[in-house]
Amino acid sequence: MRRPAFLSRIPVDPYIAALLGTVALAALLPARGPAAGVADGAATGAVALLFFLYGARLSTREAMDGMRHWRLHLTVLTATFVLFPLLGLASRGLVPSVLTPELQAGLLFLCLVPSTIQSSIAFTSLARGNVAAAVCAGSFSSVVGIVLTPLLAALLLGGSGGGFSPRSLVSIVGQLLVPFLAGQLLRRRVGGFLTRHGKALGQVDRGSILLVVYAAFSAGMVRGVWQQVTPLRLLALVGVEAVLLAVMLTLTGYGSRWLGFGREDRIAIVFCGSKKGLVCGLPMAGVLFGAHASLAVLPLMLFHQMQLMVCAVLAKHYAKSSGSRRTASPSAASVLSSTVSSPSDSARR
Template sequence: MPFPKLPRRLPFDPYLAALLGTVALAALLPARAAAATAVSDTADGAVALLFFLYGARLSTREALDGLKQWRLHGTVLAVTYVLFPLLGLACRALVPGLLSPQLYQGLLFLTLLPSTVQSSIAFTSIARGNAAAAVCSATFSSLVGVVLTPLLAAALLSTQGRIAAHSVLGIVEQLLLPFLAGQLLRRWIAAWMGRHRRVLGLVDRGSILLVVYSAFSAGMVGGIWSQLPLPGLAVLLVVEAALLALVLCCTALLGRRLGFGRGDRIALVFCGSKKSLAAGLPMASVLFPGSAALMALPLMLFHQIQLMVCAVLARRWGAEELPAPAPAPVVVAVPVGGQGTET
């Protein structure tokens, strides 16, 4: 997999444009007083619905069937929940010289999140990698992340006084319980959900936009933007780009060292290097109710960087000529009389 050439036009996610538009709306017309309470309560309900739908979508049987490729899935989990957090902790050396403590906290939270599901599978498929393995690896990452991400956040961010015990319990109540309810009810509602994918997709994205509006409205009212100088944001972009590049190189190297085939190496690169915006924003709103906007900002920036870079990689690898399959062996039947006959 050689280093890809950049296309003339880098991809831009329309959903990110909607996110940025929501941030702009919160900056111009933030919810205040009673309206802020109503928006916050509605966002909480939307988050619970969002994770209920996640649970109902994920096929437990497919995930269990994918356990056969435990080496690949274990490597993806190790990159997601070990390598990424270690790199996040290493970035502490950039504080306060290059990163403010607030932005660093958001960056560290970003490294604790699970991998994406939809885009990991899509990019693996475009690159002609092992899409079935990507489904299982991304699914495992999401399942583990519902529990492991809050625990890692409590362990690594609690020294800053950012997470209280009730916040972790809030994750269980608002995210984990709806997720498990979706899993339990999947057998009865999966077919209905399959017939209404477009509507449910709008519910998904609308829920995230509502969470963003609520968090950034609270940030505007609280005056957090005065804490974010533009040079600091520029440095954050460079740091996140370097973080993604390093993880991409590590996953590619790991895939070769572990002897994975081309398809599995591609699945490892895409599932191991990406972080979920859909899971991260609701978690930030529950874990950091007073500063969710600050904690979510590094994730929103990383989301766009990973989409652009992974889209370039997927298109480049998908256009590669795969090695021709080995010719079928020629079977020669030798009769008793010694006359060979080719078949």
């Protein structure tokens, strides 16, 4: 329970602050020439390592056991990979009056990435929802997203001008899917080591993402893509994302009630179905968009911070509305504790 309370007290996610600091560093000291090649190569290796660790940490048995609650998982997947993308496609009507084509492509990409795990579990626990379902739904969404997000991007972003090419699917397989599968195959051999050194490897996760962000934003600075974005456009993007989050919270909340789910399941659906994973999305954007990744990841970074702030308030509201009728079960707390120390950090999950 300490993690959700911590998130609810801090208005700005510390990891977002680190990401913004990395962006500032890339703006002041972008990697150029041979240094850019080194940064790109290091980022590529970091992404492969990151997804290898994802695969090695994920329990295949737990993911399969979670399929018993298939209606809930199907609802979360529908929200993540159907409703979100439809809203992202609808945002094309905002070009060019509200959003530039590049920002809209980034917004659409945001709508294609999988859900979170860590923060979804934390908020579900704080709101006294079905924590076990949140664990399974978030994990299943991440696994499905490794395959489905690139396919959706190939279908919906191919001609968007965002720098995406169907050839990026080859890079996705090599940099994301292959390392992930390798991690799954070697999980029995390295799982114990990863568990014992979870905190240290969490720093590896964070450092890898910071390296990816630095390489992407450096390339953007060198190519002058940030000259295309004005403060007014950024403000408009924030407004559009606020509406997007509000719509998804409404759809998942009322939709799950209409489908007949109980209160605890509805809470899990709201927090898993309305959120997007930063750490899964950032490496994918770097692979899919290449030199245009800096603008592509900007909507995701903004949306991540926004969803943390809004969901912290919403989780408190759910917890307060339940009164003193019940408290989080020991099993829920133990699930949350074990997850906090394993898959990644607060930004990803």
